[in-house]
Amino acid sequence: MARIALKVDVDTLRGTQEGVPRLQQLLDECRIQATFLFSLGFDHTGWALKNIFRPGFFQKVSRTSVIEHYGLKTLSYGVLLPAPDIGVKARAEMRSVASSGHEVGIHTWDHRVWQDYVRDATPEWTLRQMNCAWDRFGEIFQTTPQTHGAAGWQMNATALAHLDTWQIKYSSDGRAPLNLVPYRVKLDGLKTCEHIQYPTTLPTLDELIGVDDMTGEEVIAHLLTLTANNPNDQVFTLHAELEGQKFLPLFKQLLIGWMSQGHDLVSMQELHLSWQKTGQLRHLAELPFTWGEIPNRSGELMRMPDEYAI
Template identity: 50%
Template sequence: MRLLALKIDVDTFRGTRVGVPRLVEALQRHKANATFLWSLGPDHTGRAIKRVFRPGFMKKVSRTSVVEHYGIKTLMYGTLLPGPDIGKRCAELMRSVAAAGFENGIHTWDHIRWQDGVAGADEAWTRAELNKAAERFNSIFGEPATTHGAAGWQMNEHAYRYEQHMGLRYAADTRGTHPFWPVVKGELVRCVQLPGTLPTLDELLGVDGLNADNVHEHILRMTEDTQPYGHVFTLHAELEGMKLLPTFERLLAGWIEQGYQLVSCGDLYGTLDPTKLPYHHVEMTEIPGRSGVLAMQGAVFP
């Protein structure tokens, strides 16, 4: 059985209100499952402006039309405009996604605060951010979250350790090739990682002639061969749920034609025998098409 798990990162208020319903409709039409990872606190997208000093950031912005995808208003949240509380204002919509049968998990409390701050944060800061998200998730869905997927694939050792403390079923904080037990600074963390195995659309668009009309062909070539543990593809409500929805639907149709069953990350995890998964170091490193460093599956341990 060929499995491909869809992980949907919901970063913004606009992405939640507009992109998510469109994705739900498209997934249902293609009889596909997915995992929705929610930003549960304030939308402070505008504060990302400080990333202009990060190497590679402006190049990525110019390739991916950030203003077009996110909208001017969203890009002012947290600076010129107050950031709307996504969890408070969109709780009913989130519950409707769960009622439709999709898996739900924690993406973050404040997307920009986590993505830009967690790498250098201490244990108290990290626990506070995760606790705020976990408490809001529980208040919306009436049950604890069982998974977390880090904003921007940004983590620190305290976050991995606290995921174990939270009793998560699995986490999806990294990029890599196959599921693994993470080893962080020599410490074995008992929370399986399901890494993203494929590049995201925003990493590919504008590179080597790839555009919204042909990028799906590039990704489909990457999924032609069967992988022992399947694939995990990360998409964003702000991109694939809006302007890039036709591109995403071409991907869905292509994967179905290739014989994939499109599942949630939880479904994919359910097929694994955790006792047989390897241990891998986690490293922070660069990948093509994305500015800065992110959490990657590293060498086998020991």
């Protein structure tokens, strides 16, 4: 069938210390390699409470039981409790992922700060955030990152251009309609980026659970209908705070279902290499950097326009 790349976004200290080891154990048992993208600096999760009046935000948090998934302690970081430094407190868990053969990359320095401010940020602010993450990644893993995946699928032109400065070859920073179409981003007034974007194509569990009263099992069945007899590659984003904790049994069902359908479950690196081997990357589309909405997720994010999708 097709390849489904598994991209694990790790946003919080709790997700790194608790969710990541559980996901690592499950993936290792299934002999599946995934890409783990880490938040490497501070955990200001509590700042998310200021978004409560944003359109769609309240509906999402009420559907996905945010307190249950994240815990009151995590939701207090940056508000009632000091923001912990994830890269200091959880580097053992990060290194364990790399040691077991999974790909590791940069998600962000501070997830909440990046998601809330990067869209309209100055180049100076953007580069400070990115370079803090770059330096910390090197301290932890003693190597340079090969891939990146933006927090909250939020980017700006400076950030996209800087990925080329980092010599990132492939990244997954945005969203796209179902079925993967890799592309290069064409920035206004700037040259086309050299790195290749592999956007997330499948809806996430937290975007589906509770919608139209769907249960977890019904969500898994829905996702499997999207990939059944589908020959096109996909990118699926999961979160250490969700699939690594309460949703772990659901995620295991999803993995079993995809393997039963005959799909290859791979890391972003494996996905990139497979496209490279076919020669399909030589003539990629150059698409504009655009914003759009995703059903059941609040706010706009980096999104491929529908007219370019398969």
